[in-house]
């Protein structure tokens with residue numbers, strides 16, 4: 001089953017998200033577990049979740065990729081920032097169990113001058129504290145553009161984090177097409193080469209989701225600025241190769257392009273058409 005969707009506002013609750021993505025023509029989606037800049041999450045309404053799960057079964061909506069807030073930095077130097085990351089992560093993973101078997105995606109973080117090794121160790125430490133036996137959610141580390149001191153611009157860095165985590169079978173990777181391009185992986189001219197590099201470094205069995213974005217930047221710019229699918233540096237033909245690639249087409253594709261809802265509906269339709 002090919003799956004395409006986009007970011008949906010969580011402000012109306014779960015059933016509203018399901019209805020929204022269905023109306024936009026998608027069959028998977030992403031949402032922020034709380035305000036992207038942090039803060040408390042809304043209380044879960046069990047009746048709303050039940051109605052949502054029934055709706056998803058009826059419409060075959062699945063492989064939801066929840067997104068942690070951007071401010072969550074598990075390798076921050078400041079103790080209070082790491083404390084926030086730890087508490088938010090743990091709370092989000094408890095909440096995710098209301099919708100069993102889905103994905104929770106996070107940015108590995110920025111080490112801000114502490115060095116990549118310290119960054120990797122700190123991220124793994126947080127994961128060791130928040131993952132729990134019996135959890136049904138898979139936690140996804142997102143591939144990053146390598147902007148500033150971001151961890152995760154190289155596939156090997158993601159692997160290094162995963163290797164240090166005790167319950168590493170709960171971990172996977174979400175590949176962001178804007179980020180990997182900005183990080184220097186040429187998915188336009190050598191998609192197979194990039195996937196081979198991923199396989200060597202991490203293992204393709206760990207690849208669970210794709211953030212499907214175009215980019216405003218040149219290859220290797222290390223900048224991270226998303227663009228609408230038909231615009232930007234990745235030609236539509238390259239996007240077609242991505243969504244039809246035998247390894248990738250089994251994964252949920254999530255648009256994080258700069259769009260309003262009408263724009264998302266149009267891009268979802270475009271991706272269905274590209275996939276054929």
Ligand code: FE
Nearest residue numbers: 067106107142
């Ligand atoms: Fe992200």
Ligand code: FE
Nearest residue numbers: 142176211256
């Ligand atoms: Fe992303």
Ligand code: ZN
Nearest residue numbers: 178179224226
């Ligand atoms: Zn981004």
